Amino acid sequence: MKHEKDATLPELYSRLGSPALREALRKMHLIRQFEEGAEQAYIRGLVHGTMHLSIGQEASAVGVGVMLQQRDFITSTHRGHGHCIAKGADPRFMFAEFFGKDTGYCRGRGGSMHIADVASGNLGANGIVGGGLPIAVGAALALKQERRPQVVVCFFGDGANNEGAFHESLNMAAIWKLPVVFVCENNKYGMSMSTERSTAVKRIAQRAQAYDIPGVTVDGNSFKDVAEAAQAALERARQGQGPTLIETLTYRHRGHSKSDRNRYRTKEEIEQWIAEDPIGRFEAELMELGLIDQAGIEALVQEVRNEIEQAVEFARQSPAPALADLTQFVYSTPTPEHCHVG
Amino acid sequence: MSAEVREITYSQAIQEALAIAMERDERVFLMGEDIGVYGGAFQVTGDLVQRFGEERVMDTPISELAGAGVAVGAALLGRRPVYEFQFSDFSTLAMEQIVNQAAKIRFMLGGKTSVPLVMRFPSGSGTGAAAQHSQSLEAWFAHVPGLKVVQPSSPHDVKGMLLAAIEDPDPVMFFEHKLLYKMKGPVPEGYYTEPLHEAKVRRAGTDVTVVASAIMVHKALEAAQQVEAEGISVEVIDLRSLRPMDYSTVIDSVSRTTRLICVYEGTRQLGIGTEVAAAIAESKAFDRLDAPIVRLGGADCPLPYNPDLERAAVPQVPDIVAAIRQTVKGGR
Numbered sequence: 001m002k003h004e005k006d007a008t009l010p011e012l013y014s015r016l017g018s019p020a021l022r023e024a025l026r027k028m029h030l031i032r033q034f035e036e037g038a039e040q041a042y043i044r045g046l047v048h049g050t051m052h053l054s055i056g057q058e059a060s061a062v063g064v065g066v067m068l069q070q071r072d073f074i075t076s077t078h079r080g081h082g083h084c085i086a087k088g089a090d091p092r093f094m095f096a097e098f099f100g101k102d103t104g105y106c107r108g109r110g111g112s113m114h115i116a117d118v119a120s121g122n123l124g125a126n127g128i129v130g131g132g133l134p135i136a137v138g139a140a141l142a143l144k145q146e147r148r149p150q151v152v153v154c155f156f157g158d159g160a161n162n163e164g165a166f167h168e169s170l171n172m173a174a175i176w177k178l179p180v181v182f183v184c185e186n187n188k189y190g191m192s193m194s195t196e197r198s199t200a201v202k203r204i205a206q207r208a209q210a211y212d213i214p215g216v217t218v219d220g221n222s223f224k225d226v227a228e229a230a231q232a233a234l235e236r237a238r239q240g241q242g243p244t245l246i247e248t249l250t251y252r253h254r255g256h257s258k259s260d261r262n263r264y265r266t267k268e269e270i271e272q273w274i275a276e277d278p279i280g281r282f283e284a285e286l287m288e289l290g291l292i293d294q295a296g297i298e299a300l301v302q303e304v305r306n307e308i309e310q311a312v313e314f315a316r317q318s319p320a321p322a323l324a325d326l327t328q329f330v331y332s333t334p335t336p337e338h339c340h341v342g
Numbered sequence: 343m344s345a346e347v348r349e350i351t352y353s354q355a356i357q358e359a360l361a362i363a364m365e366r367d368e369r370v371f372l373m374g375e376d377i378g379v380y381g382g383a384f385q386v387t388g389d390l391v392q393r394f395g396e397e398r399v400m401d402t403p404i405s406e407l408a409g410a411g412v413a414v415g416a417a418l419l420g421r422r423p424v425y426e427f428q429f430s431d432f433s434t435l436a437m438e439q440i441v442n443q444a445a446k447i448r449f450m451l452g453g454k455t456s457v458p459l460v461m462r463f464p465s466g467s468g469t470g471a472a473a474q475h476s477q478s479l480e481a482w483f484a485h486v487p488g489l490k491v492v493q494p495s496s497p498h499d500v501k502g503m504l505l506a507a508i509e510d511p512d513p514v515m516f517f518e519h520k521l522l523y524k525m526k527g528p529v530p531e532g533y534y535t536e537p538l539h540e541a542k543v544r545r546a547g548t549d550v551t552v553v554a555s556a557i558m559v560h561k562a563l564e565a566a567q568q569v570e571a572e573g574i575s576v577e578v579i580d581l582r583s584l585r586p587m588d589y590s591t592v593i594d595s596v597s598r599t600t601r602l603i604c605v606y607e608g609t610r611q612l613g614i615g616t617e618v619a620a621a622i623a624e625s626k627a628f629d630r631l632d633a634p635i636v637r638l639g640g641a642d643c644p645l646p647y648n649p650d651l652e653r654a655a656v657p658q659v660p661d662i663v664a665a666i667r668q669t670v671k672g673g674r
Binding site: 333338 | 443
C-alpha cells in the first residue's frame with residue numbers, strides 16, 4: 001500500500017520510490033566526496049598526472065544513471081568519475097587506479113582518463129574529445145544485431161559537439177535507429193572556450209534536427225529534469241525508435257584540469273553556479289517532499305565519508321604493478337619468440 | 343603443390359574467406375562503403391550481400407571515422423566486424439579510432455577486454471589513381487603497439503591470413519595491394535588459416551637475401567629469375583606480417599647469404615625495410631655481412647599521375663636486378 005505522502009510526489013518520483021531516491025542522493029554525495037578525495041590525494045602527491053573533476057555535475061551523471069539497468073552500457077569522457085560511480089563502480093578500485101596500483105580497474109595502466117569497468121557496463125572513459133561517440137554507436141549496433149534489450153548511453157561534453165565524430169555518430173545512429181542515447185553535458189566551456197564562442201547554435205540540442213532525431217535541453221543541475229529526459233529517451237531507444245540527444249546544462253565548479261587558472265570566467269559566474277549546486281537542490285526537494293530529513297542526510301553523508309576513507313586506504317595499501325609486466329596487456333596472446341630481435 | 347588445387351584470384355580468395363568466416367561464426371559481419379549491392383569499389387565483396395543479407399554486409403555512409411569507431415564499439419561487445427576502407431588512403435580520416443582507441447583499449451583497460459576487429463586496406467600504386475588513392479601506409483600502422491599488421495602477397499595466403507585475422511582477438515590491419523586483386527594462384531577449397539606472425543621463404547638461395555612484401559615479392563622473384571643465368575642465387579623472403587615481424591627468419595637467412603636487400607613500396611625513409619635493416623644491424627647476422635645493406639623503397643614524393651612518373655616512384659624489377667648485381671658483385 002502506498003504511503004500517504006506519495007500521492008503528492010511527481011510521477012517519476014513515485015515510480016522510483018523513496019529507497020531509489022535516497023540511493024540517488026547517496027550516489028551524488030559519493031561522486032562529490034570521491035572528487036574531493038581525489039583532489040586531496042593529488043595535493044598530497046598520491047596521484048600521478050592530471051585529473052578532470054566533475055564537482056557540480058553530479059545530477060547529470062546520477063539523473064541518467066538512476067534510469068539505467070545494470071546490464072545497460074555507457075561510454076564516458078575525460079571528466080568521467082561521476083559516470084563511472086553512477087553506473088555502479090566501486091570507489092576502492094577507482095582510487096587504486098588513480099594511484100597507479102595493480103588493484104585498480106585498469107591495473108594501473110589507464111589512470112583517471114581511461115577508467116572503465118566493463119563488468120558494470122562502463123565501456124570506458126576517453127582521453128580523446130568525442131572518442132567515445134562512435135564506440136557507443138558500435139556497441140548499440142551490436143545490441144541491435146543480437147536483438148538484445150539493452151541500451152547504450154553516450155556521455156560527452158559540449159567540447160565534443162564540434163568534433164566530426166559527433167556529427168558522423170549521430171547520423172549513423174539515426175539512419176540505423178540504434179538504441180543509443182547521446183547525453184551532452186554542457187558545462188559551458190571546452191577547456192577555456194565558451195560554447196558562445198565555439199558553437200554556431202545557441203543550444204547544442206538543436207543539432208539533433210540535422211539528424212531528424214529528438215533533441216532536448218534540460219536543467220542539468222536538476223536531478224528530476226535529467227531523469228525525466230533520460231526516461232523518455234531510454235524508452236524510445238528500447239522500443240527501437242532510435243537515438244535522442246539530451247543536452248544537460250550544468251557547470252564544473254573546479255577548473256578544466258589541474259593546470260587551469262580560471263582566467264576565462266569570473267568569480268561571480270562561478271559563485272552563481274555554486275548557488276545552484278545540484279546536491280543542495282536535490283536535498284531541498286527531497287526534504288520538501290518529506291522523503292528525507294536533516295538527520296537522514298547527515299547520516300548518509302557520514303556513511304559516504306567512511307566509504308571514501310576506506311577506499312583511499314585500500315588504494316594506498318595496494319601493490320604497484322610489476323615492472324616486468326610492462327608490455328603484458330598490449331595483445332591478448334604473447335608475441336612469439338621469433339618476433340623479437342636478438 | 344597438388345595439381346588438383348584450383349586457381350582463383352586474390353580478390354576471389356578474399357571473398358571466399360569472408361564467406362567462410364560468416365558461415366562459421368554468426369558474429370562476423372562486414373562494413374564499408376559500397377560493399378553491398380555495388381559489390382565494393384574493387385568488387386571484393388561482390389555478391390555477398392545477396393547471400394548474407396544487408397545486416398551482415400552493411401553499406402556505411404561515407405563516414406570513415408564513425409565507421410571505424412562503430413567497428414571498435416561492436417567488437418568491444420563481442421561482435422567480429424570486418425571494416426573495408428574503400429582505399430587505404432581514406433584511413434587517414436579514421437586514424438583517431440584506429441590509433442587511439444582500437445590499438446590501446448585492451449592495454450588501457452588492463453587486459454580486461456579486447457577489440458577483435460579486422461580492417462581491410464586496398465593500397466598501393468600502379469592504377470593511375472594519383473596521390474590520394476595510391477599510398478602504401480602500412481608502416482604507419484606497424485608503428486603502433488596494439489595493432490597487428492599483415493600484407494599477404496598471394497591468393498593462398500590472403501585467404502588463410504584473412505580467416506586467421508577474423509579469428510584473432512586483437513585488431514588486425516589487413517593490407518591488400520590493389521595490383522594483386524586480379525592475380526591468380528592455387529587456393530585450397532574450404533577453411534584453413536595461415537599464421538599472422540611468420541615470414542615465408544619464397545625462393546631459396548645462397549648469395550643474397552631479398553626481403554619484400556606484397557606486390558614487391560613478385561617483383562623480387564622476377565628479378566631473382568633474371569639473375570639466375572648470371573650464376574647469382576637469390577633467396578626471396580616474403581615478410582607477410584609487419585607487426586609482429588618475423589625477425590628470426592630474416593636473420594637466419596642473412597646469416598647464410600651474408601647480403602641483404604629490402605624492397606618495399608612505402609616511402610623508403612623510416613619504412614618497413616628500414617626496420618628490417620636495423621634488425622640485421624642489431625643481430626648476429628651483422629658480423630656476417632659481406633656488403634652494405636640496400637633499401638629499395640618508394641621515392642621521396644607523393645605518387646604522381648603520369649604513368650612513367652608513377653612507375654619511377656616505386657621499385658621496379660630492373661631496380662632490384664641492379665641492386666642484386668651491385669650487392670653480390672660489387673663486394674666490399
